[in-house]
Amino acid sequence: MTTPAAPAALAPxxxxxxxxxxxxxxxxxxxxxxxxxxxxxxxxxKPAAIHYHYPSKDDLGTAIVARQLRRLRKWRDxxxxxxxxxxxxxxxxxxxxxxxxxxxxxxxxxxxxxxxFRTLPAPMQAELRTFNGELTAWLAQVLAVxxxxxxxRFVGSPSAKAVQVLTTLAxxxxxxxxxxxxxxxxxxxxxxLELLA
Amino acid sequence: MTTPAAPAALAPxxxxxxxxxxxxxxxxxxxxxxxxxxxxxxxxxKPAAIHYHYPSKDDLGTAIVARQLRRLRKWRDxxxxxxxxxxxxxxxxxxxxxxxxxxxxxxxxxxxxxxxFRTLPAPMQAELRTFNGELTAWLAQVLAVxxxxxxxRFVGSPSAKAVQVLTTLAxxxxxxxxxxxxxxxxxxxxxxLELLA
DNA sequence: GTCTATAGACCGATAGAC
DNA sequence: GTCTATCGGTCTATAGAC
Numbered sequence: 001m002t003t004p005a006a007p008a009a010l011a012p013x014x015x016x017x018x019x020x021x022x023x024x025x026x027x028x029x030x031x032x033x034x035x036x037x038x039x040x041x042x043x044x045x046k047p048a049a050i051h052y053h054y055p056s057k058d059d060l061g062t063a064i065v066a067r068q069l070r071r072l073r074k075w076r077d078x079x080x081x082x083x084x085x086x087x088x089x090x091x092x093x094x095x096x097x098x099x100x101x102x103x104x105x106x107x108x109x110x111x112x113x114x115x116x117f118r119t120l121p122a123p124m125q126a127e128l129r130t131f132n133g134e135l136t137a138w139l140a141q142v143l144a145v146x147x148x149x150x151x152x153r154f155v156g157s158p159s160a161k162a163v164q165v166l167t168t169l170a171x172x173x174x175x176x177x178x179x180x181x182x183x184x185x186x187x188x189x190x191x192x193l194e195l196l197a
Numbered sequence: 198m199t200t201p202a203a204p205a206a207l208a209p210x211x212x213x214x215x216x217x218x219x220x221x222x223x224x225x226x227x228x229x230x231x232x233x234x235x236x237x238x239x240x241x242x243k244p245a246a247i248h249y250h251y252p253s254k255d256d257l258g259t260a261i262v263a264r265q266l267r268r269l270r271k272w273r274d275x276x277x278x279x280x281x282x283x284x285x286x287x288x289x290x291x292x293x294x295x296x297x298x299x300x301x302x303x304x305x306x307x308x309x310x311x312x313x314f315r316t317l318p319a320p321m322q323a324e325l326r327t328f329n330g331e332l333t334a335w336l337a338q339v340l341a342v343x344x345x346x347x348x349x350r351f352v353g354s355p356s357a358k359a360v361q362v363l364t365t366l367a368x369x370x371x372x373x374x375x376x377x378x379x380x381x382x383x384x385x386x387x388x389x390l391e392l393l394a
Numbered sequence: 395g396t397c398t399a400t401a402g403a404c405c406g407a408t409a410g411a412c
Numbered sequence: 413g414t415c416t417a418t419c420g421g422t423c424t425a426t427a428g429a430c
Binding site: 035036037047048051055056057 | 404405406407408
């Protein structure tokens with residue numbers, strides 16, 4: 001019985017390189033703003049090679065969202081995240097968005113796809129809904145515990161506040177793209193000011 | 198001296214019909230998701246006729262944003278808006294977003310263009326920055342007066358709060374598109390709950 | 395002011411060799 | 413698994429008749 005080669009961490013295969021680049025372009029410029037030709041040129045392969053791995057652009061787009069969903073679940077369940085007290089879980093969430101802001105003013109997955117949502121293939125729409133739903137549910141739980149322990153402060157229900165906070169963060173990354181990072185940091189500071197007791 | 202014909206309110210000219218339809222499609226599906234052919238077919242004219250009025254799609258896009266900016270200034274300076282007390286000015290703002298949510302889950306201009314911002318022509322980018330800047334400045338003033346009179350309640354500076362509230366509203370319309378109107382109303386209720394003293 | 399006709403580029407996708 | 417070659421469609425935009 002032969003063992004499949006372990007994925008080399010320093011040399012991702014073509015399939016992964018395609019997905020990485022497509023994800024970057026999606027978050028930096030939007031789904032309709034890159035083509036198989038762009039990907040092929042940047043990766044030094046031919047467009048047909050990408051069609052081999054992802055037969056259609058719909059498949060590629062769906063793969064991007066599906067991977068982000070897997071990453072979200074992994075991150076959420078990491079001991080260094082799951083075992084934190086609520087206020088620090090909130091900070092861990094902010095840190096993720098800070099990373100986006102620093103990397104070429106990337107917006108988050110949700111913010112990148114929401115405007116064009118109706119033009120997306122159905123599987124992509126479904127994955128994005130799940131992504132947003134699970135993230136919201138996670139934050140609602142964090143907020144509920146935080147309120148109960150007195151570490152976080154807000155009016156209204158945890159789930160309503162979770163929807164509001166995530167929506168604000170998604171929008172904040174968009175504002176950073178249109179202007180600069182300043183309003184993004186203003187918004188996050190404002191959220192901290194209001195939430196941290 | 199001849200008088201130019203007054204614009205017939207019930208029969209907008211071709212130029213305006215093009216702009217109206219393009220604006221609708223922009224807000225409902227995104228800037229890259231409609232073409233001159235789509236516009237032409239829906240209006241019963243040929244693509245070339247649209248090129249006559251708006252030589253390039255960049256010109257058309259810029260005209261959409263420029264008109265929204267003119268509308269914003271007009272709305273803001275209307276006596277029935279400008280003379281209102283702060284809490285009612287805030288409600289007037291919410292009413293504008295409610296209208297968007299009800300019309301085919303339109304996002305606002307900002308939310309429609311932010312994701313693809315880097316792919317937009319420079320004049321469009323500039324107009325959008327001005328649009329967002331003026332709206333933020335207006336709301337900051339409303340919030341400042343509201344806080345001073347005790348009608349509105351929030352921590353932090355009026356301008357920081359204004360950026361946060363507008364960003365949240367823009368994001369809320371995007372969430373409505375991805376899911377349904379429910380989270381939009383949840384977010385606006387949350388904003389009311391927090392701001393109205 | 396609107397038309398016909400078409401240019402010229404780019405798109406996503408496929409067939410089939412290697 | 414990646415290549416060459418190419419198809420058919422759509423896009424923005426232009427030229428020129430009416």
